[in-house]
Amino acid sequence: MTEPQEPTGPGPDRPAGSEPSARPADGGRPVLELDQSASASAYDPVAEEDGHGGRAGRFWSVRRVPAALLALVILGGAGLLLYDVAAVRADRPAMRWRRAAAEHLAEWRLDEIAVLAAAGAGVLVGVWLIVLAVTPGLRPLLPMRRDRAHLRAGLHRDAAALVLRDRAMEVSGVQTVRVRMGRSRASVQARAHFRDLDDVRADLDAALGVGLKELGLARPPALSVHVGRPPARKR
Incomplete structure (x- = not known):
């Protein structure tokens, strides 16, 4: 006699399009897996003000x-x-x-x-x-938004500055970029070798604003962008 198989089609307890949960061999609690076919917006962390994950405070150093x-x-x-x-x-x-x-x-x-x-x-x-x-210490570590009460994440300042630098280098006309990431302000100094400086600054404001939002920081720093021309070469 063969054992009955678990139905794989949609049923009253399983909506259509969802994947079955993985069950451990010992019959314990099933392990939930994210449906990779869903859009990325489904996993966007909630804001700190929602209160679902708790307050995202700074990390304390053990010293x-x-x-x-x-x-x-x-x-x-x-x-x-x-x-x-x-x-x-x-x-x-x-x-x-x-x-x-x-x-x-x-x-x-x-x-x-x-x-x-x-x-x-x-x-x-x-x-x-x-x-x-x-004082908490660990100043180079920036706290990120919390979407789970038992999970805390942080992002190093150097990593955040590197992400913003890559975003800035994708803007047309930008030759070099230097990013200084602080707890309350992100200072960006760029050199544009062609295009109008106002247009480059506007594109940088838009691109870096999106980049700061996608970092998922609990308290995104203010953005300060300075654009200039590269120094003239001496002949």
Whole structure:
């Protein structure tokens, strides 16, 4: 007796034109696959304001090197001080460095240059650590729009600048392009060796505007386009 086969035609639970979902061998949850015959607009990510995917915030850096260095300094200093305090409690003399430091600190005055320099260095280090703690970091990584709550994506500034440069080079009349991609502004400087500069600038505004939209960034930067002529060659 042969097993009944799963119907492949359209039915009440399967609309016409859709592909059957792939089923794993263990009978678990079926794996959904995108229908490649659909138009590209069907996979256009939703805007950030829709709220379907959540807020697309900046990526936070783990900052392993500063955290490791600070942990090593604190661990070494605390361990050494704890050992010296335990030695004094055990009726042993304090370490030489501790006695020398106590003598020097007793002789130094608060208005001396060395004391002020050490205090300033400590303040700068503290401010630096506070800035690292309250800022996200990873400035070269631009967050992209989110169409899924559990999925986050980012685009490097250099990659975004390269995409915009390729788009600009496709404009007729453009000879060279330099793109600087920032978090809030994309600055484009182009050289046009023929055509009117206003026409080239208008085409660049249109092409780069579409390019910025297709990057899928959560907060697209403002576009600044400057077009000029290449420098004249000296004979």
